[in-house]
Amino acid sequence: MRFCFLPSPLTTPAVGSRLAAELERRGHEAVVAGGGETDTTDLLARFVAAAEGADVVVPHSNAGRFGPAVASEVGAELVCLDALLPGGGEEGRWVDFLRAREQPDGLLAPWTRWWPEEDVLTVAGDHLELLRADEPRVSLRLLLQDPPAPTGWLEHRSGYLGFGDTYADQQALVAAHGWEVRRLDGTHLHLLTDPATVAEALLDVVGLLGRP
Template structure:
């Protein structure tokens, strides 16, 4: 936001996060969980109520975040306020852009439903489509009017009246402005439930980064038309997260090993064309840091450090998708990002900061129960 006197989304996050996420851990095995469902700003919150009712019938608490906000900062603040005390945050559709920030702010696990994920600026073609629905009053036409009647009825079934009663209208800027996302959010153990092909690329991105993903044969409002199936899928995702244990960590340098590789990297550093933040963390200019060896000795799993030319085909495929430098964790037959390149860059060569992040991720589901 740029208007004078209006809080920015980043400022909202700074004021709301506090110390909540540092200490909360969900007690998955001994009590019902508390869910906060985040409906898309383009639909009425009542769309999520059938799913909330099914979760309650399974012994859990469930609340639906209210709607009505018209800019990114307001939507984010409203979602975070509604999610206070939640074990699991469940955004649907366009609310997925806010999901990582909300889950991070309240210390909850994230399970997205057929949702957009934070990402780059919208494609110009999509901006053109959205702009075509902008009305003279500066607001978009109701979402239900964007589609041919037959297509809409295929999505909502017998629930058209619920969808269209008091349907919100929002300004175009709400869909174009990118909400803040916490560093390394894709590397955090999270879940995604896809309802069909519409968001297949988002589900694939989540799966590539080690999320628990389930795919249902349904339409975009499957949480409204088949809430029992969606509730079961959410709980199945959470079971998958709970039962996942990291058995190995692998740090991958953004450099080749061997005399030629190390010489090429050193020359690149001198010229300013190469830099590997994981190298800065594990090594001083002359040797491996004793602090690194001490930190690794305290971890509960083995740690390997590899160069790009030392990767097997499986790891090379993973690193080809997520980039290097990176710290990966193996859980069963799946690799996930434990510390991304962006996070490693921000550590300034600190072993202590990486150790703290690894221990935090352990508590968030990398090797124990997720939050």
């Protein structure tokens, strides 16, 4: 089976590297899409190109907004990892939070600088330097402007693997629409700190969607 991991535009593709390696160790193919685009349309095109030929598209975090469009475009299953979904970034407090992190050059501060370092270490474990190496800075527009989502995407039975309660509202939303939802006790970067457990759970969800 071929997986394509979509990293959040706020992180480097390296966030998906350990999960990809774990899937390959289990006999699957896994590619990690690149990032670096500053425009929603361009980032969607990059993700679609990376996902060509994939059986399963696996977006993480903010990349979840692109997941339904990418999976539909390439004809793959969709399993989100602790991800925001289309329309989920419009809540006012979230917008205010992001605006407070805009810098004079019009870009947001790097993601790992949004909170006290001790809080980031709680999420990143021993991988903080990996996160900060070539850490991207993006515009507020990129995070608030969703790519076009396929008609009826929420009704298409897909998968959602949550880590703790960060996106409890998104988990509840898709569960109400018949998605296969699983929750692991872990932080938002559980795929980086415990890739073996995440790979096992991911494969379980994929199996429930009918993929062998």
